[in-house]
Amino acid sequence: MTGDLFSASQEPEHVPMHDAEVYYLCQLPLSEPADVTMQHLIEKVPWRDEKIVMWGKTFFQPRRTAWYGDSGKSYTRVSKNAVFGLNLLPGF
Secondary structure, eight states: OOSOTTOOOSSOEEEEETTEEEEEOSSOOOSSOHHHHHHHHHHHSOOBOOEEEETTEEEEOSSOBOOEEOTTOOOTTTTTTOEESOOSSTTO
């Protein structure tokens, strides 16, 4: 990334990665203040407590997760849990 630390560009900046297309946006153009948006996401996202198996034992992951995707597309390892076609942030 080439932007300076304190400039807030409104254009996504390309992050070069092998076999990936990644862009970084310093600040999201939200229609509501950040704290209102955060509360909305906490209340509306169907968060899940996922389990993993390590060393033959089952543990809860140390974070809650939610998978989203585009309708009509398939995604490796997430299709059974993904929510499709949901607009979480109106106006974004």
